[in-house]
Each structure stands twice: as structure tokens, then as C-alpha cells.
Amino acid sequence: MDGTVDGIAESAVDGPVGGAAAAIELKGVSHSYRGRLALxxxxxxxxxxxxxxxxxxxxxxxxxxxxxxAGFTAPTAGGITASGVPVDGPDPSRGFVFQQSRLFPWLTVAANVGFGLRRRPKAERVARVDELLALTGLADAARLRPYELSGGMRQRAAIARALAPxxxxxxxxxPFAALDAFTRERMQDEVRDLxxxxxxxxxxxxxxxDEAVYLxxxxxxxxxxxxRVVLDERSELPALDHPRTDPRFGVSRERLAEVVRSAAEGAGDLVGDPGRGRTLAAEA
Ligand SMILES: Nc1ncnc2c1ncn2[C@@H]1O[C@H](COP(=O)(O)OP(=O)(O)OP(=O)(O)O)[C@@H](O)[C@H]1O
Ligand SMILES: [Mg+2]
Structure with missing residues (x-):
């Protein structure tokens, strides 16, 4: 990692086995709690x-x-690999952002963002934190503590912290469930941009x-x-400059809403091509 934003992109596309392995692969994964199948x-x-x-x-x-x-819990059956390597615990190559930001309340925003870099040389850490604060629009908030931030700023700090390594x-x-509608739309744009x-x-x-189709x-x-997966489809909307004004946006949203409704009612017939994905708008 060279500590640049571009460095993230390079690490994201180059797997350790020459980019051939999938980013994430799940095979026959299921999970039971106390003997009851949950997934x-x-x-x-x-x-x-x-x-x-x-x-x-x-x-x-x-x-x-x-x-x-993430590797926080081991599935009770099946296996997961990340870039071809079995997942057997948390790893800095997989960042996690929770619904509540879970920032360390006693640390400043800059220290929170740099937390996963504490073993790196100071100059590198400082440069990386500055870059991520700029990327997430938090440069002016570096010295503040989490309680001094708005909900949106807290989630941005949590995203910066997850991106740091x-x-x-x-x-x-x-990640945006606890935000008001206006902040949420802004955060969607920011994460899409990122x-x-x-x-x-x-x-x-x-x-x-709406969020699922937009992003x-x-x-x-x-x-x-x-x-279980009842719909698995590809969408070209996020690649567009203005997905919300594209006629396909409403079509995809209506169709997905219908699938989710029937899934909730237990009538989730298989749509698309589970495991690989197809095009949502083209189907509609
Ligand atoms: N640690 C746990 N111990 C026992 N049961 C659990 C545990 N975590 C989750 N469950 C159960 O597993 C099922 C799935 O939980 P999970 O939190 O994964 O659902 P979810 O889809 O994320 O729900 P939500 O949309 O409400 O966040 C639920 O029935 C839940 O009660
Ligand atoms: Mg949940």
C-alpha cells in the first residue's frame, strides 16, 4: 500500500493470486444459532x-x-474465501461499517481514523489520515471528539476509519439507517462517489x-x-451520472420492492441467476 487513494484501487483489483480469484466467494454457507437455521x-x-x-x-x-x-463469526457450514484465501477471522483487508458508527468516544476523529494504522510509521499514518479526512469531507473536524459530530459526520468518520488500512x-x-432522509441521500452520493x-x-x-437500486x-x-438468495441481478444504474432521473430507476425499484414484499411473505420464487447475477432493468 503506497498510502494514496489510488493505492486503494490498486489493492482492490489485484488479488494475491494475480487477480484471478473472486473478491469474495461463499460455498454452501449456512449459519445456525443454537441448532436453528438462520441463514x-x-x-x-x-x-x-x-x-x-x-x-x-x-x-x-x-x-x-x-x-x-468479515470473519467475526464462522459459519456453521460451508466455506468463505476472500481473494482465494479462506476467511478464518477478521482482517484489515475487509473493512466494516456498522449502523451506529461505533467510534471510540475518547479519541479525536483523526485518532479514530488512524486507529488501524497505529503500527505504521507516524509520518505515513498522518499523511494517510489527512488524505482520508479530506476524502470524506472531515478535514475541519480532525480534532473533534465523536460527541461533537452530527450523525452524518460520525458515519463519514466510521467509513474513513474502515478505509484507512x-x-x-x-x-x-x-450504515445510513440512523440518518435523516436528507443526510442519507447525501451520504449515498458520497459512498457512490468513493x-x-x-x-x-x-x-x-x-x-x-430505493438505496439498494441507487447504489x-x-x-x-x-x-x-x-x-436464501431469491434475487441476484446486475444493474447499470450506478454507472450513470444521474441514476435517479433515469426511467429504469423507477422500474427497477418497483420490481425489487415486489420481490422483497413476496420474500417477506415467504413466497420468494427464484429470480435472476443466483450466485452470478443478471440485469435488473433489462428484465423489467
Ligand atoms: N448472536 C446470536 N445468537 C442467537 N441468535 C441470533 C444471534 N444473532 C442473530 N440471531 C438470530 O438470527 C436471525 C438472523 O439475525 P440477523 O441479525 O442476521 O438478521 P438481519 O437480517 O440482519 O435482521 P435486521 O434486518 O433486523 O437487522 C434472527 O432470528 C436472530 O434472532
Ligand atoms: Mg441486521
Whole structure:
């Protein structure tokens, strides 16, 4: 990692095995809590640079899925690899952003962002933190503590902290759910911009169909518990300059809303091509 924003992009596209391995691969992954199946089985291949949004009814196992990819919990069946390497615990190559920012309240914004870099030489750490604060619009907030920030600023700091070690994959679990509608739209634009500039692979969980369609180059819908993939489709909308005004936006949103509704009612018939993805708007 050379400590530049471009460095993130390079690390995001070059796997350790020559870029041949998928960014994330799940094979037969399922998870049970106390013997009760909560997720899966799931087979899924995510390529480097994809922005995957995941929607599904409450309690269907979305967080369980993301935590397994992060390596916070081991799935009770199946296996997960990241760039071809088995996931057997958390790793700086996979950044995580929670619904609540979970910043360290006693540290400044700059120290929070630099937390994952504390073993790096000071000059490198300072330069990297400055760059990320600028990238996330927090340069003026470097010396503030989390309680002095707005909700949107807190989530931006959490995103900067997750990006600091130059992760290949950014895992986001409803990162904007606690924000007001206006801030949320702004944060969506910012994260979309960030993804376009860095090329980092993103897996983003949301309850908002609108958000899923706006951000996802690939959209997954999970069934009700135990969550299985009932829709897996590609979308070209995030590559456009103004996705919201494109007629395909409303069409995709309506269709996804329908899939999520029937998934919540337990009637989630398979749509698309689970594991690889197809085009959402083209189907509509
Ligand atoms: N640590 C745990 N111990 C026992 N059961 C759990 C644990 N974590 C989650 N569960 C159960 O597993 C199921 C899936 O939970 P999970 O948090 O993954 O769902 P989710 O899709 O993220 O829900 P939400 O949309 O409400 O955040 C739920 O029934 C939940 O009660
Ligand atoms: Mg959850």
C-alpha cells in the first residue's frame, strides 16, 4: 500500500493470486444459532469492484451473512474465501461499517481514523489520515471528539476509519439507517462517489429498496428466515451520472420492492441467476 487513494484501487483489483480469484466467494454457507437455521445455504461469487447491495426482511440473516464475510463469526457450514484465501477471522483487508458508527468516544476523529494504522510509521499514518479526512469531507473536524459530530459526520468518520488500512472489501451493515432522509441521500452520493474513485468492492446491507437500486451494481434479495438468495441481478444504474432521473430507476425499484414484499411473505420464487447475477432493468 503506497498510502494514496489510488493505492486503494490498486489493492482492490489485484488479488494475491494475480487477480484471478473472486473478491469474495461463499460455498454452501449456512449459519445456525443454537441448532436453528438462520441463514442459507448460500453460494455466491463477488468479483472485485462490484457494489453489491443486499435487501431482505428483518431477521432473515443479513447481518449474520456480513459478519461471516468479515470473519467475526464462522459459519456453521460451508466455506468463505476472500481473494482465494479462506476467511478464518477478521482482517484489515475487509473493512466494516456498522449502523451506529461505533467510534471510540475518547479519541479525536483523526485518532479514530488512524486507529488501524497505529503500527505504521507516524509520518505515513498522518499523511494517510489527512488524505482520508479530506476524502470524506472531515478535514475541519480532525480534532473533534465523536460527541461533537452530527450523525452524518460520525458515519463519514466510521467509513474513513474502515478505509484507512486500504481494504479490498468494504462491508457495510445498514450504515445510513440512523440518518435523516436528507443526510442519507447525501451520504449515498458520497459512498457512490468513493466507490467510483477507489474501485473498492462493497457489500452493503440496507432495508431501503430505493438505496439498494441507487447504489448496487448488483442487487441481492434474501428470502425470509432462513435467508436464501431469491434475487441476484446486475444493474447499470450506478454507472450513470444521474441514476435517479433515469426511467429504469423507477422500474427497477418497483420490481425489487415486489420481490422483497413476496420474500417477506415467504413466497420468494427464484429470480435472476443466483450466485452470478443478471440485469435488473433489462428484465423489467
Ligand atoms: N448472536 C446470536 N445468537 C442467537 N441468535 C441470533 C444471534 N444473532 C442473530 N440471531 C438470530 O438470527 C436471525 C438472523 O439475525 P440477523 O441479525 O442476521 O438478521 P438481519 O437480517 O440482519 O435482521 P435486521 O434486518 O433486523 O437487522 C434472527 O432470528 C436472530 O434472532
Ligand atoms: Mg441486521
Amino acid at each position: 442459507g445455504p448460500i453460494d455466491l461469487t463477488i468479483e472485485a469492484g462490484e457494489f453489491v447491495t443486499v435487501v431482505g426482511p428483518s431477521g432473515c440473516g443479513k447481518s449474520t451473512l456480513l459478519r461471516a464475510i 486500504g481494504p479490498r472489501v468494504l462491508l457495510m451493515d445498514e 466507490w467510483r474513485r477507489t474501485g473498492t468492492t462493497v457489500v452493503f446491507i440496507t432495508h431501503s429498496v 448496487g451494481t448488483r442487487i441481492l434479495a434474501l428470502s425470509g428466515s432462513p435467508g
